Amino acid sequence: MKNTKEPFIHITRREGLPLWKGLLIRAAAVLIALILSDIVISAAAPRSQGFFGFFGALFSGAFGTERRIWLLFQNTFLLLGVAVALVVAFKMKFWNLGGNGQILMGCLACAICLKYLGGKLPDPLVWLIMLVTSLAAGALWAVIPAIFKAFFNTNESLFTLMMNYIAMYLVAFFISFWYPGGTGAMPPLTEGVLPPLGEGQMGKSLLPVLLFAVVTAAIYLYLRFSKHGYEVALIGDSKNTARYAGINVRKVIIRTLLLSGALCGLVGFVLTGSINRMVSTTMDGNMGFTGIMVAWMGNLDPLIMAGIAFFINFLTRGMAQVCTEFGFTSEALSDTVIGLVYFFFIGCEFFIRYRVHFAGRQKKQPGEETPASPEDGGQEQAPLPEDAGAKEAN
Amino acid sequence: MDEYALQLQNISKYFGSVAANKNIDLTLKKGEILALLGENGSGKTTLMNMISGIYYPDEGHIFVNGEEARISSPQDAFRYKIGMVHQHFKLIDIFSAAQNIVLGTKGSGLARINEEVKAIAEKYGFEIDPKKKIYDMSVSEKQTVEIVKVLYRGADILILDEPTAVLTPQETEKLFSVMRAMKADGKSIIIITHKLNEVMAISDRVAVLRKGEYIGCVDTADTDPASLTEMMVGEKITLNISRPEAHADRPLLEIRDLTVNSDEGSHAIENLNFFIRGGEILGVAGIAGCGQRELCEAIAGLRKIESGGIYHEGESIVGLSPRAISARGVAMSFIPEDRLGMGLAPSMSVTDNMMLKNYQDHGYGIKPLPLSDEDTPEQAKKKNARNRFTEFLNRHCPFVDRKKARAEAERIIEELDIVTPSTETPVRRLSGGNVQKVLLGREILIEPNVLITAYPVRGLDINSSYLIYDILNRQKEAGTGILFIGEDLDVMLALCDKIMVLCHGKMMGVVHAEKTTKEQLGLMMAGALDLEEEKGKPMGVAKDTRIGEDQA
Numbered sequence: 043m044k045n046t047k048e049p050f051i052h053i054t055r056r057e058g059l060p061l062w063k064g065l066l067i068r069a070a071a072v073l074i075a076l077i078l079s080d081i082v083i084s085a086a087a088p089r090s091q092g093f094f095g096f097f098g099a100l101f102s103g104a105f106g107t108e109r110r111i112w113l114l115f116q117n118t119f120l121l122l123g124v125a126v127a128l129v130v131a132f133k134m135k136f137w138n139l140g141g142n143g144q145i146l147m148g149c150l151a152c153a154i155c156l157k158y159l160g161g162k163l164p165d166p167l168v169w170l171i172m173l174v175t176s177l178a179a180g181a182l183w184a185v186i187p188a189i190f191k192a193f194f195n196t197n198e199s200l201f202t203l204m205m206n207y208i209a210m211y212l213v214a215f216f217i218s219f220w221y222p223g224g225t226g227a228m229p230p231l232t233e234g235v236l237p238p239l240g241e242g243q244m245g246k247s248l249l250p251v252l253l254f255a256v257v258t259a260a261i262y263l264y265l266r267f268s269k270h271g272y273e274v275a276l277i278g279d280s281k282n283t284a285r286y287a288g289i290n291v292r293k294v295i296i297r298t299l300l301l302s303g304a305l306c307g308l309v310g311f312v313l314t315g316s317i318n319r320m321v322s323t324t325m326d327g328n329m330g331f332t333g334i335m336v337a338w339m340g341n342l343d344p345l346i347m348a349g350i351a352f353f354i355n356f357l358t359r360g361m362a363q364v365c366t367e368f369g370f371t372s373e374a375l376s377d378t379v380i381g382l383v384y385f386f387f388i389g390c391e392f393f394i395r396y397r398v399h400f401a402g403r404q405k406k407q408p409g410e411e412t413p414a415s416p417e418d419g420g421q422e423q424a425p426l427p428e429d430a431g432a433k434e435a436n
Numbered sequence: 437m438d439e440y441a442l443q444l445q446n447i448s449k450y451f452g453s454v455a456a457n458k459n460i461d462l463t464l465k466k467g468e469i470l471a472l473l474g475e476n477g478s479g480k481t482t483l484m485n486m487i488s489g490i491y492y493p494d495e496g497h498i499f500v501n502g503e504e505a506r507i508s509s510p511q512d513a514f515r516y517k518i519g520m521v522h523q524h525f526k527l528i529d530i531f532s533a534a535q536n537i538v539l540g541t542k543g544s545g546l547a548r549i550n551e552e553v554k555a556i557a558e559k560y561g562f563e564i565d566p567k568k569k570i571y572d573m574s575v576s577e578k579q580t581v582e583i584v585k586v587l588y589r590g591a592d593i594l595i596l597d598e599p600t601a602v603l604t605p606q607e608t609e610k611l612f613s614v615m616r617a618m619k620a621d622g623k624s625i626i627i628i629t630h631k632l633n634e635v636m637a638i639s640d641r642v643a644v645l646r647k648g649e650y651i652g653c654v655d656t657a658d659t660d661p662a663s664l665t666e667m668m669v670g671e672k673i674t675l676n677i678s679r680p681e682a683h684a685d686r687p688l689l690e691i692r693d694l695t696v697n698s699d700e701g702s703h704a705i706e707n708l709n710f711f712i713r714g715g716e717i718l719g720v721a722g723i724a725g726c727g728q729r730e731l732c733e734a735i736a737g738l739r740k741i742e743s744g745g746i747y748h749e750g751e752s753i754v755g756l757s758p759r760a761i762s763a764r765g766v767a768m769s770f771i772p773e774d775r776l777g778m779g780l781a782p783s784m785s786v787t788d789n790m791m792l793k794n795y796q797d798h799g800y801g802i803k804p805l806p807l808s809d810e811d812t813p814e815q816a817k818k819k820n821a822r823n824r825f826t827e828f829l830n831r832h833c834p835f836v837d838r839k840k841a842r843a844e845a846e847r848i849i850e851e852l853d854i855v856t857p858s859t860e861t862p863v864r865r866l867s868g869g870n871v872q873k874v875l876l877g878r879e880i881l882i883e884p885n886v887l888i889t890a891y892p893v894r895g896l897d898i899n900s901s902y903l904i905y906d907i908l909n910r911q912k913e914a915g916t917g918i919l920f921i922g923e924d925l926d927v928m929l930a931l932c933d934k935i936m937v938l939c940h941g942k943m944m945g946v947v948h949a950e951k952t953t954k955e956q957l958g959l960m961m962a963g964a965l966d967l968e969e970e971k972g973k974p975m976g977v978a979k980d981t982r983i984g985e986d987q988a
Contacts, residue, residue: 054450269836272836285738286738286768286779287792
């Protein structure tokens, strides 16, 4: 059936790929990315540790000591907490890109409480006030764009994004207000902070691990089984339908973003109230953006997202160790490798969703495009044939 | 070979494992009008998309004027002088007609384009104002722009995808005369349509597809609607819509002096008066945008009314929430142009769509304790207290009850013969007819006494349409008052008991379906005939739907 006029590359959609095959493709993609990075890094390193040294350092950075393991889990669950907070909004197709700002506002509210109430009120009361104000501050930062979206249909992506900067400069303002002559850094506070739950790193990390494990489970149940979760998914799928079902769309948008922002504020509460005991403009650790990636790579499913958050932190901490051992002083290389792994991991989705056919080798026609297919936009399912034209028209 | 403008050989196209087209052979002679007929999902649009460069065939050959052509993009299609007018217009609202027409071509200055467009229009008998903005245009004007756009680019082969679906009978006639003029000029035209009477009226030959396969091609002169239907469906079916005797009883829904604004703030519905009785189907005819949508939304409580009243069983429902109105038994199913946008959530499963209207009432499923006569007063008191408590719990349950919804989904699938792999399949994966059955099924699940249904057979093929008519008739016989907003006048004449005609939101009159004609309805829809103004009681006027003095 092949004829010479067929385009060189022909792409069709795959269907019914078994789960294990998909996982195998993803694992292979990650492995190839790591081996490539290994080769590049080993070749360029001032103190190369050899091909296997790379993997050794990678694992030792993540799991080398008890402290490292606890730090890995602490960061994983913090990131998971942020990602889960964002998923609540994403399910509604509300693109909350303001995670960083919402976390920072939680941190700032917490720091203000510590600064002015720490030591003056009984500790448990300070904790309670800290918790409430952090949640409220995070929620406030998310609900402002939500209100504008609900009533004036403003673009939430830009709005939430800009709110990040306002939060950052607010934090900078408070630091220079409190320490006018300082370097812009804030010394850790001691009074009113949350005490560790045990000895060593474990004592510090246990709170975020437990707290966000519970939060993740709760949000999973909320989105999947609750009436609120149903409304969120409905608005995400079709606002008109939600309206026709008699749902107050504005109310749900605002309610959902209050929850999303409050969860980010909760991360801020843990960061400032327990882990760092101070606030800085970079305390969010960019988790508001990394969380977006976790959410999407995890297909908005909290269980898969937990795996992705773990994997990302494993890479980050492992690569830091690789850089130290291989004698790199800059972090750029570490970022490059992590970027490479992302690239392969996300890129392999193409091969999971599509099958690529090459035309006969006899006649290669350069400069040819693959046939324009309207459903290339990354929709999950193949539209019904008759449906395809209509889809494209939308 | 040169007598053929277009020739397809062995064309196949697969989506995953589904064959949308399988070994299709099709020929289009120069200067002929070929009707392409087939049910939904028979692959008509897919086939046309391959000719116009949107898809590339997996197998087979396309010949244009006898030479093999490789069409891998719409630009290629234009090079081969093939132009397609899609069912959903692809025009830019804020541009003028001329700007839209010239878009994407290396056109000359706007003044010259206006002249050229006028020349094309005159040649074929179009009426078009090149300077008019698209947003000011009616549906038929937009369609004219689409056709002129294709002609402007020099197309010799035109593909029209369901062009008459949105037109009044008069507009359709106008379109057909234009098509005949184009044919006389040597253009070849493929027209996709569901309407057999139009096929008979306009085409020279008819090609029929069924389930992606080519069934055959016949000369229109040698065939008739019944045999075409048989080719299309694969079996003989009767083409008569049954209309059970109406047992119209008391008025269920009354509309008095209703005025509703459109989104833009102008009057979409003006001083409308009518009522629906139980056990009858009242049709609403009118060209697109004459206020049908606003009327539906106002009744369902989704749109604020400006003045007037809406009474359900004698009580005003103005100002009630949509949920409260639905709880009173007023159900609405509105099928918009994209067929999924309202009423259904496309990515959600059948189950999840089933609970759209009643998820709020889902409880824990705790059953109340049965009361019996043997209970001592004390026991009865205890039981009552417990039942009140469980009712309170159920009412405030934060969770949805998917088990219940799944059972409802299964019931609807069974009752309405919905073809779906499972209750957990997203509705957008179902074919059009089944999607619409899910929607209608959910609305009749709440056992409504007033059912408002807008375009329930929009885009459906014959078999599915008849199933929908059956469902509506069953509801009617059960005593439901049905407001049927339709677009196909033939269907409305056969199905409805009475037809109310709207033009620009004003009532043009209500007529008995048996005593009126398509032409009369067409004139009323266009605003040329206003029975409300006329005193002399023209034929077919149905008085009892219009609120008389005694009821007012």
